[in-house]
Amino acid sequence: MEFGALSRLIVISNRVAPAEGSHSGAQGGLAVALQSALREMGGIWFGWSGGQTDVFTGQVNLQRGDGYTTATVDLEEQDIDEYYNGYANRTLWPLFHYRMDLAEYERGFAGGYQRVNERFADTVRPLIEQDDTVWIQDYHMIPLGQELRRRGCANRIGFFLHTPWPPRRLLATLPEANELVETLFAYDVLGFHTAEWLESFCDFARLEMGADIEEDGDVIRFGGRTVRVIVCPIGIDTAEFRALAASDTAQHTCRQMERSAVGRAMIVGVDRLDYSKGLEERLLGFERFLLEHPEERKELFLLQIAPPSRASVGSYQRIRNTLEGLSGRINGEHADLDWVPIRYVNQGYPRDVLAGVYRASRIGLVTPLRDGMNLVAKEYVAAQDPGDPGVLILSRFAGAAAQMQEAVLVNPYSAEEISDAILTALRMPRDERIARWRALMDGVEREDVMWWRKRFTDELIAAPSLAEVD
Incomplete structure (x- = not known):
């Protein structure tokens, strides 16, 4: 029927x-x-x-x-x-x-x-x-x-x-x-x-x-x-999101982010402000990378976009306060006159703007502690330049991990694993990045x-x- x-x-x-x-x-x-x-x-x-x-x-x-x-x-x-x-x-x-x-x-x-x-x-x-x-x-x-x-x-x-x-x-x-x-x-x-x-x-x-x-x-x-x-x-609606990534707004945003990066590699995280998303653990993992790899510290930065949600629920108020304090401490301890390691933004953006942000990012950092699926991981893959794609770092405990085994999979509770994954992604050869992206993209297109x-x-x-x- x-x-x-x-x-x-x-x-x-x-x-x-x-x-x-x-x-x-x-x-x-x-x-x-x-x-x-x-x-x-x-x-x-x-x-x-x-x-x-x-x-x-x-x-x-x-x-x-x-x-x-x-x-x-x-x-x-x-x-x-x-x-x-x-x-x-x-x-x-x-x-x-x-x-x-x-x-x-x-x-x-x-x-x-x-x-x-x-x-x-x-x-x-x-x-x-x-x-x-x-x-x-x-x-x-x-x-x-x-x-x-x-x-x-x-x-x-x-x-x-x-x-x-x-x-x-x-x-x-x-x-x-x-x-x-x-x-x-x-x-x-x-x-x-x-x-x-x-x-x-x-x-x-x-x-x-x-x-x-x-x-x-x-x-x-x-x-x-x-x-x-x-x-x-x-x-995701893969065809629609690829069209968004090719739109004038996305291309303008991509160029804007590349100029803003000043030659540095950008890592992006996009998550609703929620304790399930592993944001505190993510920031600590990024800080671990800064401490373990001082030679790389001024060559990259993390853009974390975290729109607030459920503001009337006490646990959400606490997670916002915790993240604001943590990002402020990390920036205060590690920033220099010409560089801030974390750009922490508490607002949402239209999807065509996000598509441009994803495309400009060398690494997509998707590390929830537990997630039913996580479509940001799939949107990040769909937005990439096929000739020079970024690398997806993905929590093993996201539902998406079952379909996206070619990502760099991590235990989000481990700051060491997050740090190691960032280094792996930064040093990954283009041929390997393309091969991983192609396999991921095939799945995103097939199971849309x-x-x-x-x-x-x-x-x-x-x-x-x-x-x-x-």
């Missing part, structure tokens, strides 16, 4: 990008990927507006354009505090990134998370037509499929997780762990970026949910429901966002709907 035989795609996620499309720096990789899928297939993108209302009414704001419709709702202050700032960002996010020390387990957070998912189900259900395929995104919406089923939705419903899935012993610290995992059996297809995340999910289901679990290859049965679990790593979408939706379309089963 071809996708075109279905009427529409209904994408549901926490936030929604504007339907008219934009290259704004505010758009993350997920937003760009879903826009590409919706422009091709048509449909609705539903989610929270980001706005607040005194009383939740379920009123939907519809905006049409660029091949699809956005549908958004406002939430009450308590909803935002408990569902978004609370359970999503102070419970699930740190837990799913292996940071039990930062996870906060509050009944009020869990209650708000469930309440908002019920409100989303009430609001989006009337927008879903009989032949639509529903694709729910990420950890904010885990119970939503079950709530749609309770409201009579017999459509094919898939769920994709963009974060890691934690090991069984870590997830078991969540008071509602079993109940949360049970809700995932309302879906027809579950997608994960890597085999590691998928195996962690299956391990929990197998060992924590009792004898009612049945496994048959990539199919798991529980409570009368059958779900298919697949590995489906997300990609359209491949990701097709891989997931083909599985979802092949699943029988509840109406067909009945």
Whole structure:
């Protein structure tokens, strides 16, 4: 059955990008990927507006354009505090990134998370037509499929997780762990970026949910429901990003950065300001390089772009303060009259500007402590000059590492490994840089966002709907 035989795609996620499309720096990789899928297939993108209302009414704001419709709702202050700032960002996010020390387990957070998912189900259900395929995104919406089923939705419903899935012993610290995992059996297809995340999910289901679990290859049965679990790593819109890298803005930015470098090699890091990104460890690894290789110290610099996020969450305030202090200390101890080792920037930039920055960079430093995927790594590769490409240094603990073995892979917790990798990249011969880049680029082109979408939706379309089963 071809996708075109279905009427529409209904994408549901926490936030929604504007339907008219934009290259704004505010758009993350997920937003760009879903826009590409919706422009091709048509449909609705539903989610929270980001706005607040005194009383939740379920009123939907519809905006049409660029091949699809956005549908958004406002939430009450308590909803935002408990569902978004609370359970999503102070419970699930740190837990799913292996940071039990930062996870906060509050009944009020869990209650708000469930309440908002019920409100989303009430609001989006009337927008879903009989032949639509529903694709729910990420950890904010885990119970939503079950709530749609309770409201009579017999459509094919898939769920994709963009974060890691934690090991069984870590997830078991969540008071509602079993109940949360049970809700995932309302879906027809579950997608994960890597085999590691998928195996962690299956391990929990197998060992924590009792004898009612049945496994048959990539199919798991529980409570009368059958779900298919697949590995489906997300990609970028490679053709679009290559076009951005060739744009006038990108070329101007590249020349501007090269002039600014004054003959020095530029290392670039681009990360949302988050403790999962390993920014503190990255700066310490770079400092280790400066100490171990004084002959190289004035021949390069690190540009770290780190736009703030989730400023109302205390752990994010602390990481910003820590990084500002650390970058200031390193610069104070190592800078000279004509050279500063770290340029630390707390703002976002449009993607065409970033494409120019990537192309001007001798090294892309992508070292998260834990990451579901990491599309910056793929964008860096796509932006390179084929005749003189830069070198990607990539954390072994990023989901992207499973696909990008030709990068210089490092343990981000080790300052020594980061230092050694920087030296390796700086001294890498052009022939080797080209060979590594070509292999990486082949993967970025082959398994792009359209491949990701097709891989997931083909599985979802092949699943029988509840109406067909009945």
